[in-house]
Amino acid sequence: MTAAPARRAALTLVTGGSAPQREAAIAARLAASSAAGLCAVLLxxxxxxxxxxxxxxxxxxxxxxxxxLCCTGNLVLRVTLNRTLRLRPDWLFIGLAATDHLDQLRSWLQDPPYDQLLELTADLHT
Structure with missing residues (x-):
């Protein structure tokens, strides 16, 4: 008998606007959601x-x-993300100040080991 695959956290990248606008968009999404379980936000x-x-x-x-977060903040993002994923959140938001390297970041989040831990959803634009 094989073990069931581990549940992956739904990951939404939040882009656009200012830091408070991204935070407000996440708060609105959480308020409108009936999602139960642990949610984590990296802003x-x-x-x-x-x-x-x-x-x-x-x-x-x-x-x-x-x-x-793709270049100079990569180490900080990795450490924070790894600590957060140990808690096994059901839903994860990452609020990004700039989208210059969004494709690289998205690709990095789909590579091992994150491909087994995260399921990318549609981006949330403010």
Whole structure:
């Protein structure tokens, strides 16, 4: 008897607008969703003013300093993503400040080991 394949977290890349606009788009998506389970959010950029997303039992929120997550921020993204994936979230959002290397980032997220852990969904544009 073979084991069932591991459940992959649904990953949505969030692009466009400012950091607060991306955070608002994620908050709206979560509010409109009936998704149960753990959700995790990795936001590139710091909040301006009052953050819209606050960590809770069902929501993990991580902020990454602005910078290209494909290039200069790659190590920080990998470490944060790996720590987050250990919690086995059902849904994961990554808010991106720039889309210059979006195709490279998307490709990287579809390579091993992330191909077995993540299922990319349609991007959310603000």
């Amino acid at each position: 590139e950029g710091l909040p301006s003013g009052q953050p819209l997303l606050s960590p809770s039992h069902d929501l993990q929120v991580h902020r990454i300093a602005p910078g290209c």
